[in-house]
Amino acid sequence: MRRFSMGLLAAVMGMAPFSAVAQEKVTLNWALWDWSSVAYYKPLIEAYEKKNPNITIEHTDLGSADYGQMVMTQLSGGATNLDIIQIKDVPNYIQLVRANTLENLTTALKEPVDTPDTKALTVDGSFYGLPFRTDRWLLYYNKDLFDAAGVDYPTNDMTWDAYYKKAEELTQGFGVKKVYGAHTHTWATLVQVFGTLDGKNSLVSGDFNFLAPWYEQALKMQEDGTVQTYAALKTSATHYSGPFFNGQAAMMPMGSWFIATLIEKVKNGEARSKSWAIASLPHAEGVEPGTTASQITSLGINRNSRHKREALDFVEWVAGPEGARIIASTGTLPSALDKAMAEQIAGLDGFPKDETSRGALQSPKTYLQLPVVMNAPQLNLILDRTHDMIMTENVSIEDGLKDMHDAAARLSQ
Incomplete structure (x- = not known):
């Protein structure tokens, strides 16, 4: 397993419960969305496979519209055919954590990873996804x-x-x-x-x-x-x-x-x-x-994966400096964005040239965008429902916000 000397995961070195990456040929399956329209998927996979000829990365596109529900259904049903789990947002993350479907990366990593994004994803002292893309x-x-x-x-x-x-x-x-x-x-x-x-x-x-x-x-x-x-x-x-x-x-x-x-x-x-x-x-x-x-997109590991150690190596690499540079090369902001990567994006053909x-x-x-709380999925539904009612003028702003308050209060009861 490679070690990083700089960037977001400079301290990440391996998984305590897992041995070094095996040398036999292994195929990993990456659960994601919008394969055909997201620019960084293919270059990430190609670069990783070139460095790791014994690893093949396949993908399962679950679509963006219902991704959270689709991946939740797969993992809560005990799926073993998905190894790397892309996590879309906070409600999706909390659903997967509450269902105990993801590996605890805090205990899996030999050295602690302490960044603003991992802190934001921490639940009861642990985090279950490594941030690799942070949109603003x-x-x-x-x-x-x-x-x-x-x-x-x-x-x-x-x-x-x-x-x-x-x-x-x-x-x-x-x-x-x-x-x-x-x-x-x-x-x-x-x-x-x-x-x-x-x-x-x-x-x-x-x-x-x-x-x-x-x-x-x-x-x-x-x-x-x-x-x-x-x-x-x-x-x-x-x-x-x-x-x-x-x-x-x-x-x-x-x-x-x-x-x-x-x-x-x-x-x-x-x-x-x-x-x-x-x-x-x-x-x-x-x-x-x-x-x-901001909204954090992270990568987690299916608890039922048969190839956890290989999956973590890929996740580490994507979230680390090499993966971040590839993500930046497509015009996408990586979680490990620094001044050099921002300049890399600004220098892309087609990016505006003004200061x-x-x-x-x-x-x-x-x-x-939405802080990590355990009732995030239900709260998100309340926020969306009230927004729709106010913007279509089916309720007044005052009544809509009161309904929002009352519904959110019931979540805590």
């Missing part, structure tokens, strides 16, 4: 639409009030030719998480009154026509990329994973919005510029 929320914008409207580009120190004003200035036209100043996708996160970036409020606190002004503004943008309505987007099942690709939206808060997608889609001609750039997420007054929320975009790749402060 950024602001994407179409430079051509800004130029046409005569509006200054966003900066890495732009307030939400300035964002709302630009959205008004950029909204042009009518009907099918209308250009919206911004695009707010249907995910609850794109309203709720922004209220937590002051470090004072949290989606797991049980008190959701702090969300009221954020929902007021989200509904105002719908009413003013600076964004498409939530109901229209839900009814048409519009993918977030569509309005941006087609030049129908001038700005869009979205995850850092969209960088690699944009580079690829512009290159192959699928995206008409060729002149794009990024900036840091807007911030509220009193919040440090560049502060954002604002380059600077937006690194954040001074990030907060986990």
